[in-house]
Amino acid sequence: MNDNSMNENILAAANNLRWEIGENFHDSLMESIYHDAAKIAQASVLKDHQKPEFNWDRTLDKIVTSRVWGIPLMFILLALVFWITIEGSNIPSSMLASFLIDDIHPLLKNFAASLSLPGWLNGVLIDGAYLALAWVVSVMLPPMAIFFPMFTLLEDFGYLPRVAFNMDNLFRKAGAHGKQALTMSMGFGCNAAGVISTRVIDSPRERLIAIITNNFSLCNGRWPTQILIAAIFIGGAVPAHIAGIVSAAAVVSIAVLGIVLSLVVSWTLSKTILKGEASAFSLELPPYRPPRILQTLYTSLIDRTIFVLWRAVVFAVPAGVIIWLVSNIEINGISLAVHFIDWANPFGLLIGLNGVILLAYIIAIPANEIVIPTILMLTVLAGNIAGAGSGSGVMFEAESAEATAELLYAGGWTVLTGVCLMLFSLVHNPCSTTIYTIYKETGSVKWTTFSAIMPVLLGFAICFVTAQLWRIFF
Amino acid sequence: MDTAKCETCPVHNKANLIKLGINMNNVDFVVALAGNPNTGKSTVFNALTGLKQHTGNWPGKTVTRAEGAFIYNKQKFKLVDLPGTYSLLSTSTDEEVARDFILFGQPDVTLIVVDATRLERNLNLVLQVLEITDRAVVCLNLIDEAKRHNIIVDDRTLSKELGVPVVPTAARNGTGIPELLKYTSEVANGTYICKPHRITSGSKAVKKAVDKLTQQVLEKFPGLPNARWVALRLLEGDQRVIDAVKSGELRNLNKRSELTESLLVQN
Numbered sequence: 001m002n003d004n005s006m007n008e009n010i011l012a013a014a015n016n017l018r019w020e021i022g023e024n025f026h027d028s029l030m031e032s033i034y035h036d037a038a039k040i041a042q043a044s045v046l047k048d049h050q051k052p053e054f055n056w057d058r059t060l061d062k063i064v065t066s067r068v069w070g071i072p073l074m075f076i077l078l079a080l081v082f083w084i085t086i087e088g089s090n091i092p093s094s095m096l097a098s099f100l101i102d103d104i105h106p107l108l109k110n111f112a113a114s115l116s117l118p119g120w121l122n123g124v125l126i127d128g129a130y131l132a133l134a135w136v137v138s139v140m141l142p143p144m145a146i147f148f149p150m151f152t153l154l155e156d157f158g159y160l161p162r163v164a165f166n167m168d169n170l171f172r173k174a175g176a177h178g179k180q181a182l183t184m185s186m187g188f189g190c191n192a193a194g195v196i197s198t199r200v201i202d203s204p205r206e207r208l209i210a211i212i213t214n215n216f217s218l219c220n221g222r223w224p225t226q227i228l229i230a231a232i233f234i235g236g237a238v239p240a241h242i243a244g245i246v247s248a249a250a251v252v253s254i255a256v257l258g259i260v261l262s263l264v265v266s267w268t269l270s271k272t273i274l275k276g277e278a279s280a281f282s283l284e285l286p287p288y289r290p291p292r293i294l295q296t297l298y299t300s301l302i303d304r305t306i307f308v309l310w311r312a313v314v315f316a317v318p319a320g321v322i323i324w325l326v327s328n329i330e331i332n333g334i335s336l337a338v339h340f341i342d343w344a345n346p347f348g349l350l351i352g353l354n355g356v357i358l359l360a361y362i363i364a365i366p367a368n369e370i371v372i373p374t375i376l377m378l379t380v381l382a383g384n385i386a387g388a389g390s391g392s393g394v395m396f397e398a399e400s401a402e403a404t405a406e407l408l409y410a411g412g413w414t415v416l417t418g419v420c421l422m423l424f425s426l427v428h429n430p431c432s433t434t435i436y437t438i439y440k441e442t443g444s445v446k447w448t449t450f451s452a453i454m455p456v457l458l459g460f461a462i463c464f465v466t467a468q469l470w471r472i473f474f
Numbered sequence: 475m476d477t478a479k480c481e482t483c484p485v486h487n488k489a490n491l492i493k494l495g496i497n498m499n500n501v502d503f504v505v506a507l508a509g510n511p512n513t514g515k516s517t518v519f520n521a522l523t524g525l526k527q528h529t530g531n532w533p534g535k536t537v538t539r540a541e542g543a544f545i546y547n548k549q550k551f552k553l554v555d556l557p558g559t560y561s562l563l564s565t566s567t568d569e570e571v572a573r574d575f576i577l578f579g580q581p582d583v584t585l586i587v588v589d590a591t592r593l594e595r596n597l598n599l600v601l602q603v604l605e606i607t608d609r610a611v612v613c614l615n616l617i618d619e620a621k622r623h624n625i626i627v628d629d630r631t632l633s634k635e636l637g638v639p640v641v642p643t644a645a646r647n648g649t650g651i652p653e654l655l656k657y658t659s660e661v662a663n664g665t666y667i668c669k670p671h672r673i674t675s676g677s678k679a680v681k682k683a684v685d686k687l688t689q690q691v692l693e694k695f696p697g698l699p700n701a702r703w704v705a706l707r708l709l710e711g712d713q714r715v716i717d718a719v720k721s722g723e724l725r726n727l728n729k730r731s732e733l734t735e736s737l738l739v740q741n
Contacts, residue, residue, distance in 0.1 A: 011716060021709065029673075044635065046625075
């Protein structure tokens, strides 16, 4: 009897036997498993029933997931995290900036001069690459060093599934999967990680929706941008003693807007090009576990902060080089940068931004972290701000939010520009890492392109509308 | 001082644990890490390999299969961290990845990480895994949490009932890891023979049908360690297993290397 027919025999026998044992075989098998599990557990587990315990977990959950308090509590928690981040990073930022830019930069310049480096090499390396690096470190590092450990603590504590629980209803109504709340939360850390985490969603349709809308979660690279701009333009417009809280509230509003956009776009997608039914799922709320604070601080510092910093460095250095090149290579006596900025300005102003911002966003496609330093450098360059180095024009001093504010206002910025920048930072194309990850996860060029382009167009539209309304009312 | 006894003490041998990170060439044994979501599999993984898998207290945190290695007692082990699953009988991709690896990847030992505060629910998966493989070790994790909730698990009784070693651990702070290594090594090397609990399935008619089919499967694939489980799956109409029978893949289950490699590459 050869191989194949033996196989067929077994399969045929299985088919026959299946008829004999009836339909409920699977169920009765599961029952046997449950029965055995219960028996063994009963024999092995001894619960100490001495005193009726005050059940921490249940009590906490009654508040955290209650209909009335659940969602407001989420917002308050989010606002608290941001406020701590904003207030806490002020001083470290200015200290780092004064050290890296005021102290070291001139040293490097002198060193280069002593080596008699040609002007352009001097410029590219020190005014371009090093300054970009110095900026990224002094502005990006303190907020990240504060924000990530806090987020990780919340994660370890077990709070995230409660977020999913609270938001589940909303997502279902938007035609998306409840677990999208979890992938969205992951996206607040890094959009690329958020996209990978959508593997927990089984239905391909809902998974695609989660991937496409993950971009609306404000990722780590964008937090510092939001915080800085909010501190300057929003906090700067109110009395000093409430500036911190108001800035935090502004950033929280942007984050919430991101969540709302996620839901709206999910709803639109599931009614138009990604039609289908919502699938059911069960979510386990893990017990609250005391986070290991020191360990968490250590690992999140190493893992996340330094990793993001490394990424910023890797992209900042080339970007700094490009900025210097673009600012110093001239055609007809005007640098490439200024050419583009002037050309793009009309469109930029139309949507409440300006040419500098548009150029900065193009240079910053690789990573969101470097948007602000790019903007600052280009503003200094294009606006010929007094006090910024001659000719090579990428030197600036920005020790604090006030100094940065002065710089931007001198560059023609208004509160509207700040607001539209915050909006555009929320709604624009994903960074190149995320785009690549989307391609790897979906395997589809069509959907990857859609995920990259849709947010930009949406961002332009939102900024345009905001600008028009603002100009009408103010 | 008599140091002969030191050789067999797990604490002494813990010092023999060399964490290798991702250096995974020429391993002696393959160990799979299975268990319900959010039981501490990634924490155990980090503790053994020295890698820094991201851990977090919510189910679904690990979505990719992570691999690492360690040397213990001069033998090299490859550790594969599978996604958490509540059972091996459902249809989501997570569960298929885990199930396929345990069945077709033929790990030398399967470490089942169990949450001591939710034993009964976790036992579901344990019992299913014990149907597929008879080389397993139960890692009874989160005993510090259990203590906090006044839950005491009698690991000796549990071990007797399940027929495999049960090691209480609190992977977060390293408690129990030396013993875990010891038993894993013993099961992998064949020094500890497990007699895994097999599910007593229902009615007489069912038993007869299962036995009949099991015998046929054994005739066709002699030496198959989990013929009864295969028979059960065939009776249920599990497509993957049916395909494996048709293609004769099951015959290869004794030759570990090629299959494991191909599965590992594919995922």
